[in-house]
Amino acid sequence: MAGWVMWMLAAGVLIALELFSTTFYLLMVAIGLAVGGVAALAGLDIEWQFLIAALVAVVATYILRRSKFGRRTKVHAERDPNVNLDIGQSLLVDQWQHEPGTDGVADLYTARVKYRGAMWDVELAPSAVAQSGLYVIHEIRGSCLIVGNAPGKH
Numbered sequence: 001m002a003g004w005v006m007w008m009l010a011a012g013v014l015i016a017l018e019l020f021s022t023t024f025y026l027l028m029v030a031i032g033l034a035v036g037g038v039a040a041l042a043g044l045d046i047e048w049q050f051l052i053a054a055l056v057a058v059v060a061t062y063i064l065r066r067s068k069f070g071r072r073t074k075v076h077a078e079r080d081p082n083v084n085l086d087i088g089q090s091l092l093v094d095q096w097q098h099e100p101g102t103d104g105v106a107d108l109y110t111a112r113v114k115y116r117g118a119m120w121d122v123e124l125a126p127s128a129v130a131q132s133g134l135y136v137i138h139e140i141r142g143s144c145l146i147v148g149n150a151p152g153k154h
Contacts, residue, residue, distance in 0.1 A: 007037030007049070028064050032057025079139045089137050090150055091115045093122060096130040113145075120145050 014030035036053025044052070065071075081087040091113055099108040109124035124130050125138050125148040135147035 002040070003046070003049070004037045004040035007033050007040055007053070011037065024064055024069055025061060028060035029057045031060050078141055084140055086116075086137050086140060086145075090134050091122075091137065091145070091147065092133070093135050093147070094132050096124065096132075098130070115145065122147055124148075 011030040011033035014026045014033060018024070018026040018030065032053045032055075035056040036049045039049045039052045040046075075083070077083040079087065093111045093113055096109045096111050099110065106126060109130040111122040111124075113120055113122050121144040122135075123144055123146050125146050128135070128148040134150040136150050137145050138148050139146035
């Protein structure tokens with residue numbers, strides 16, 4: 001079997017494995033292997049084939065790493081509606097308790113509300129306005145709901 005065919009088969013195997021990993025890094029190495037196959041088809045020596053394949057794989061991996069597809073976004077589960085279905089839900093707050101801040105700490109507004117059949121502690125998000133009414137859950141810290149004003153309720 002010709003050398004270029006082996007390069008292309010190896011690239012194909014990596015592409016198939018990439019379907020299971022979903023990271024695109026194996027795809028970058030497969031691109032390097034495919035270019036190594038093109039170098040073999042062009043009649044270059046095996047040393048040059050390996051060198052070209054390695055260089056293309058490294059450059060492609062570097063470019064991927066610098067792109068938005070190569071960076072993992074850090075997901076905060078307490079704020080992610082895909083992890084916690086309560087994020088984005090609304091609740092009614094009748095009354096806020098004001099706790100003045102000390103030593104440069106901002107004032108804290110807390111409340112106790114019934115949500116999903118249970119009593120919850122509620123804290124007002126820093127950018128929200130404390131008044132009775134409808135609020136939207138922005139974050140959940142343990143058993144405390146962090147809420148902000150519902151849209152159009154400032």
